[in-house]
Amino acid sequence: xxRNDDDLFDSAVRKKLDNREEEVPGYLWKRIEKKTSDRKxxxxxxxxxxxxxxxxxxxxSLLSFLGIHNAPSVSLSSSSVKVVNQYKHTEVNTNSVVLAxxxxxxxxxxxxxxxxxxxNNSENNSLQKANSIPTEKNTERINHSENNSSVNKTTxxxxxxxxxxxxxxxxxxxxxxxxxxxxxxNKLLSGNNSRLDSRENMLRAELLPVFPFNVEEDPDSLKYxxxxxxxxxxxxxxxxxxxxxxxxxxxxxxxxxxxxxxxxDHSRKTANGTVFQLLFEYPLSEKWNLVAxxxxxxxxxxxxxxxxxxxxxxxxxxxxxxxxxxxxxxxxITITDTSYTKVALKNTADVNWSxxxxxxxxxxxxxxxxxxxxxxxxxxxxxxxLNHIKEEINSKGETGNSITVKNxxxxxxxxxxxxxxxxxxxxxxxxxxxxxxxxEQLLQNQFKSSSSILYKEGSLSALIxxxxxxxx
Amino acid sequence: MPARELTETELVKLVISGDRKAQxxxxxxxxxxxxxVCIRYAGNRDDAEDVLQEGFITVFKKINQFKxxxxxxxxxxxxxxxxxxxxxxxxxxxxxxxxxxxxDLQTDAVTIIDQLNARELLQMIASLPEGxxxxxxxxxxxxxxxxxxxxxxxxxxxxxRSQLVKARQQLQKLILQNENTIVQSIYKGDxxx
Numbered sequence: 277x278x279r280n281d282d283d284l285f286d287s288a289v290r291k292k293l294d295n296r297e298e299e300v301p302g303y304l305w306k307r308i309e310k311k312t313s314d315r316k317x318x319x320x321x322x323x324x325x326x327x328x329x330x331x332x333x334x335x336x337s338l339l340s341f342l343g344i345h346n347a348p349s350v351s352l353s354s355s356s357v358k359v360v361n362q363y364k365h366t367e368v369n370t371n372s373v374v375l376a377x378x379x380x381x382x383x384x385x386x387x388x389x390x391x392x393x394x395x396n397n398s399e400n401n402s403l404q405k406a407n408s409i410p411t412e413k414n415t416e417r418i419n420h421s422e423n424n425s426s427v428n429k430t431t432x433x434x435x436x437x438x439x440x441x442x443x444x445x446x447x448x449x450x451x452x453x454x455x456x457x458x459x460x461x462n463k464l465l466s467g468n469n470s471r472l473d474s475r476e477n478m479l480r481a482e483l484l485p486v487f488p489f490n491v492e493e494d495p496d497s498l499k500y501x502x503x504x505x506x507x508x509x510x511x512x513x514x515x516x517x518x519x520x521x522x523x524x525x526x527x528x529x530x531x532x533x534x535x536x537x538x539x540x541d542h543s544r545k546t547a548n549g550t551v552f553q554l555l556f557e558y559p560l561s562e563k564w565n566l567v568a569x570x571x572x573x574x575x576x577x578x579x580x581x582x583x584x585x586x587x588x589x590x591x592x593x594x595x596x597x598x599x600x601x602x603x604x605x606x607x608x609i610t611i612t613d614t615s616y617t618k619v620a621l622k623n624t625a626d627v628n629w630s631x632x633x634x635x636x637x638x639x640x641x642x643x644x645x646x647x648x649x650x651x652x653x654x655x656x657x658x659x660x661x662l663n664h665i666k667e668e669i670n671s672k673g674e675t676g677n678s679i680t681v682k683n684x685x686x687x688x689x690x691x692x693x694x695x696x697x698x699x700x701x702x703x704x705x706x707x708x709x710x711x712x713x714x715x716e717q718l719l720q721n722q723f724k725s726s727s728s729i730l731y732k733e734g735s736l737s738a739l740i741x742x743x744x745x746x747x748x
Numbered sequence: 749m750p751a752r753e754l755t756e757t758e759l760v761k762l763v764i765s766g767d768r769k770a771q772x773x774x775x776x777x778x779x780x781x782x783x784x785v786c787i788r789y790a791g792n793r794d795d796a797e798d799v800l801q802e803g804f805i806t807v808f809k810k811i812n813q814f815k816x817x818x819x820x821x822x823x824x825x826x827x828x829x830x831x832x833x834x835x836x837x838x839x840x841x842x843x844x845x846x847x848x849x850x851x852d853l854q855t856d857a858v859t860i861i862d863q864l865n866a867r868e869l870l871q872m873i874a875s876l877p878e879g880x881x882x883x884x885x886x887x888x889x890x891x892x893x894x895x896x897x898x899x900x901x902x903x904x905x906x907x908x909r910s911q912l913v914k915a916r917q918q919l920q921k922l923i924l925q926n927e928n929t930i931v932q933s934i935y936k937g938d939x940x941x
Contacts, residue, residue, distance in 0.1 A: 282916065285888075285916060285920065286887070286888035286889075286916075289869065289873075289888055289889060289919075290888060290889045292864070292866050292869050293784075293788065293866055293869060293870065293873075293889055294889060295781065296781070296784040296866055296870075297780035297781050297783070297784055298780055298783035298784040298787055298796075299780070299783070300779040300780055300783045300800070301797065304779070304797055304800060304801055305772060305775055305776075305779075307801055308775065308801055308804050308805055308808075309768070309771075309772075311801070311805055312771070312805055312808055312809075
């Protein structure tokens, strides 16, 4: 009876509204006509979906982390940001992951050997120091990259078209073609991993644009007064730019239409200095935003500004290999978190890893299957968390067991958000998101409960920087 | 040659070939009806225009996928609906609600609908919470099943059902309220006299 009544009601509404017509304004056809003639443009733009919203932020996170140890020199002028230093490059090898620091050829490169990941002890996953002798390929890329980065990144006067061309040339020549080992790529792509497919799609350099990124810091605000509790940094923000998020050690961000003030709280500084990053969103259109970032270490007050181009280049590198640790700690660091020291220092006797910012948060207890696991963590967390998770998996990762990653900053969701990580398990050839938490949601949810597994594909604030794959 | 109206098949062929005139013809032929669909889903004219615009761009892009199994209008309509849903989903989440609450149908509402004009009814539908509106439009007017709605909107079938129940209840309430307002205004008019 009820059902009949419902049908009767629906039918009465339908009868009234079906086949109804409404006026259509004349300009709509003009718009459609224009849009359809610009399909080429929209084609590449739309194919960037996902890339911006995940990986650009990733790179920002990653690069700001770099800024701790080896801040590039950045000169600021009133109208532009000139990047004169060189970012680090990564080389992906079938069996190991090697970081080559092209700036300092005498510096160490870190190789994270994943061969022995099937061993139930992370000791075998050695972190090896090796001399960084640039290969021919490397050198070639360095040259290209140096060319890129010595260019004044004033983008305000650059047309989109020209910028796209510039990036195409740069990327085609320097990054894309050579770094992904073919054998490795095929192996990875054969694993029924749809995410890899989409990643592969995004490797298309011809789709990369360059957009204006105009942020400058007020030089006066760079003064650092010893003993001050707080230091304020002012940014002039150009119209259209807005702060997307700020993380870690930033106590306050004042948002106005044209200025952002960051207060750096020195009372919370650690032995390694503070690190923070700001993400700016540049609204390209009502649909598309671009994220760019600034990272800083108070230790030497060198700011790292990144143009979108650089961010995208880094993103491409990120996407190409399973690596990407910029982890190169030149500064002796006091280990403050002793609970995981053992894990963190394995095979790294000559390196004092930074632990004071190795935040991990409680993700609840979840079951693992100890077969093939992909772990992605934020770059700021680095090898430490990776090893920790790996050991957890190796020691407790049997089906039915659980892994608990503790949060060392439970009172600060902002900081904890940096430690967002993702663990996937592979079962029957299918990768399934196992744990995935993203910063944006963490900030919003403030760690509601340990059972909250938050998952959102394509979130703006996915902070995923370091990714390693180890398969038993 | 005497001018004659193109058949649907001819029109589709021309549109596939990228004929701009044919595209415009197609737009002129279906845009008014589709606009009504878009307004129903979007709830306001501005958003509806966006949906319509994106919808026709998609139509032109994908028209080679139109197999001719059903009507062209139905195919275009389904594109519009999907785009409206997609746009809405970008910024909204479903609130999962239990279907436990069972609502008595206000049978009077059915009678009153006849007395309403379409615009009034449309306004009432537009005032429904978005989730309700989407499901109600799809189920009650456009004839989608709950399974189809669940598939398109990436929700549970039970959610679709519960949203529909709530939508009906709220719409009926609005209709009855509207009726009461009219009756009251008539009485007030009588008193003045």
